Amino acid sequence: MKDRLTEELLAMRAAQEIRPGDYCNVGVGLPQLCASHVPTGAIVQAENGTLGYGPLVGLDNVDEMDLDFIDAGGSFFTTAPGMAFFDILTSFVMIRSGRLKSFLGGLQVSEKGDLAIHSLSSVDKFPQIGGSMDLAWGAKRLIVLMTHNTKDGVSKVVKKLTLPVSARACVDLIITDLAVIEVTSSGLMLKEYAPGWTPHEVQAQTDAQLILANNVKEIEF
Amino acid sequence: MKDRLTEELLAMRAAQEIRPGDYCNVGVGLPQLCASHVPTGAIVQAENGTLGYGPLVGLDNVDEMDLDFIDAGGSFFTTAPGMAFFDILTSFVMIRSGRLKSFLGGLQVSEKGDLAIHSLSSVDKFPQIGGSMDLAWGAKRLIVLMTHNTKDGVSKVVKKLTLPVSARACVDLIITDLAVIEVTSSGLMLKEYAPGWTPHEVQAQTDAQLILANNVKEIEF
Amino acid sequence: MSKICTAGEAMAIVDDGDMIAAHNWGISGSPGYLFRALVERGVKDLTLCIPNLIPLPEGFVERGLTDPTILIPQLKKIISPFIGARGILSSISETFLSTLAKEGRLEIETSTHGILMERLYAGAMGLGGIYSPVGVGTIIAKSKEKRTIDGVGYIFEKPLRPDVGLIKADKADTLGNLVYRGSARGANPVIAMASKYTIVEVFDVVEPGELEPEMIVTPGVFVDRVVRIPDEDVYSGKRRPELMKILTEVMLARGG
C-alpha cells in the first residue's frame, strides 16, 4: 500500500493556508499540530481567552509553566509580545464575527461542505460539542483536517453525511492525508494529491465525486 | 400661595432614598442634584462608563478637570478610590440587569406607574431618548423626581398619561415639590407632603386619586 | 501588511451607501480626526450609527475641532438615541437637519442607548435578531414585531453590522491592540467588534509588548487600520493640554 501523509506532514500542509497577518484558531487534536508551523506575523487565538500567545511549554521548559496560561486544549503556553487576554464571551464574538481562519478536525465532509465533527453516540452520552459549531459557523475560512478514510477504509469525503451534521455548507477546504480538496459551488475540486498517488487513485478512495482542478498537482511542503 | 420645595430640597429628600451599599444612577437634570447628597458607601454610576467617581469639578477646582473624565451629562468628575471604567455595552448590561436604583426626571407619572419622560414634539423632531427608557425598564427601584405641576398648574401625577409613554408600570416612587408618593398595586399612596401643606391640599393639586398612608407625615430633611 | 497608515489611506475602504458606526459623547473618545478624513473622502448616502449626535458648544469649532454634525451632508440616514443637545445645537446644523428631515432626504431612526448597544453586539455575535424589553408600547416599537415571552412584552430588534467602524483609543500597539482612558472608552469597543472593518485614531502607537496583556480592552483582531493623529493636529496627544485650556476657558466663561 502507498504511503499517506503523516499527521505532522498533514499539519505542515495545512499551515501553508496561514498567511502573515491572519488570525486563526486551531482546534483540539490534529489541527493543534499546525500551531508549530504558523508563519511569523500570523496570530493564533485560543477560544478560552487568549490571542497571540507564545510557543507551548514542553518537557524541556516546564519551569516556564504558568497555571493561568492555558490554551483551549489545556496545554500551557508561554507569553509573547502583543498577546491579549479576554473573557470567553468576547472570544466567541471574535469567533462569530468572521475574523478568524479556523482549522477543525472532522469525521465527514460532504460535497456541499457540510461538516460532521461529533459522532452520534458521543453526543448522546454526554455533550462534547464545545465551541466547534461556533468555530465552523463563524469562520472567515474553514479548513478541515482529517484522515481521508476511517480505520476500516471508509471514505470521510462523502456525497451526503451519514453522521449527524455539525454545521451546513461551512467547509472551504479539506486537507487529508491523501488530498487537498476545495469546496466550490460546483462541487469538490481536487487541487493536490499526496506524493506518489494519482488523482485517479485518490478518487478511488473517495465516496464523493471529485472535479480535477486545471492545475492539479502533488502536495508540496 | 404656599411654598413648594426648592429643587435643592427636593433632591435632598430624594437622596434619602439612597442607602449605603446602593448602586445608583442619577439622570440628567433634577436627579443630578442628588449626587451631592449621596451618603458615604453608596456608589454612583454614569451610563457613559464609570462607577464610583468622585465629586464633580467646580469653578473652584478647574485645574482638576480631565478631558477623559466626564459623566453622562458631560460634567467633569474627579477620581475616587475604587472607581471603575467600562464601555457603554457593559454599562447598559449593568442598567438592564436590575442592579441599580435609578433616579429619573419625568413629565408625567400615572396611577399604574407608567412614566412619560419625552414630550411628543421633541421626539418627533429629533430623538432625545438617550438611555432613559433602559434606565426606567432596568431599575431595581425607580424614583421619579419632578415638579408636581406644570408651569400652567396642570398635575403631572395623572390617572392616565396624556403624553407618549416611555416605560409602563416602572415607577416605584414619585418625589415632587409637594409630595412623596409610592406606586402600589392598589394605587398611588401619599406618604409625605411638603411642610405647611395638608394631604387634602396635595390631592387638590393632583389629577390621580391618592390613597393616604397610615403614617402619612410631613417631609423631613 | 502593517495596520499603520494615514487617515486618508484608511478612508479608501469607505464607499457610497456604507453604514458607518462611531462614538460620540462629548469630545473625549469621539473620532473627530477621522470625521474630518471622512468628509475629505467625499462619499455619500451613508448611514451613521452613533450613540449621540451632539454638536460642540460655541468656542470649539472656531478652534479647529469638529463634531459628527460635519458628516450630515454625506448622510442618508442616522440611527441614534440622541440628536442635538439642550440648547447647544448650532442654528446651522439644526436648520440643516430639519430641512433634510422634512424633505425626506435624511431618514432618522430613533433608538435608545441600550438598544443601540445590544444591536451592535448582536451584529458582532452573528445573531439574526433579539427580543428586547425596552420601549414596548412607545415610539421605539413603531412598526416592529411584538412578542410576549413568559408574560413579559418584548420588541424584535435587528442586528447592526456596520461596514466601517470609526473609533478612537488612547494607544495602539502595531498589532492593533487598544487601550482606552477613562470615559473615552465609550462605545468604541463594541463598535470595533460589530464592524466589518475598523479604523482607529490614536494618540500614540507603541511596540507589541508595551501594552500589558491584561489591560488590552480591544484585541487587535478587531482592528484593521491604525491612524496616529499627527502631532501638529489639534486632536493630537501633544496638543491635549491646549485643548484642556480651551475647555477650561469655555467652562469659566459659561460660569460652570
Added chain:
Amino acid sequence: MSKICTAGEAMAIVDDGDMIAAHNWGISGSPGYLFRALVERGVKDLTLCIPNLIPLPEGFVERGLTDPTILIPQLKKIISPFIGARGILSSISETFLSTLAKEGRLEIETSTHGILMERLYAGAMGLGGIYSPVGVGTIIAKSKEKRTIDGVGYIFEKPLRPDVGLIKADKADTLGNLVYRGSARGANPVIAMASKYTIVEVFDVVEPGELEPEMIVTPGVFVDRVVRIPDEDVYSGKRRPELMKILTEVMLARGG
C-alpha cells in the same frame, strides 16, 4: 454591609432548586473552593450552567483539589457544551453520570460554548430571547423554534439568568471590583453579569484604589460577596507554588 465573608456565609443564599452558573476550563479560573462550600451547604435539585464539566486528571483529587463533578449528587440538570474529557473522566464520575442520566434523574442539556455565552449575556441584558445562527439542523436545534431571517437560518435561544453565580478572580477590592489573570478570566465576567447574586473566591482582597480603574474587568456592582481563600487551603494564593509543583509532576509523569 461589607461584601467580605466566608464561603459558608456566602452559600446561605443558595436554595434547593436554584440555577447555579460557574466557570470550568481546567483548574485555573474555576471556583473549586466554592464548589466544596456548595457541597457543604447540602442543597439539592440544582441546575448547573457551566462551559465544561471536566474532571481533574488522576493525581489532583488525591491532593485535596476538587472539580465540578463533586456537585453531581446535588444536581437535577446540567446545561453544558462539554461533559467529560478525552480519556480522563474518572470511572466513578462516568458511572455516576450515566446512571443518573439513564434513570432520568439528571437532565443534560447540550449547548455550545458560544450559545452558552450568548444566553448568559442575553440574561444579563434582560432580553426575552435571541435568534442564534449556530447549530441549525443539528442536535442543538432539537425542539427549538426555527426562523429564517434575510435568508439565513436561526434557532431561538432563551436567556439564562442564574440565581447564583460562583466565580473566581485573582484579586478583589473591598467594593467587589475584580481583576483576573491570564486565561483564568474565562466565563467569570459574563457569569457575574448574568447572575442575580454573584459570589467570588479570590486569592487576595485589597483596599479600594489599589486596583487600577482601567484594569478592573468586573465592576463591583456585579459582585455581592467576596470570599478570600484562607491561606491554609490548597486553593489559596499562598499555596499556588505547591499546586504548580503538583501540576509539573503530573505533566512530567504523563510525559508532556
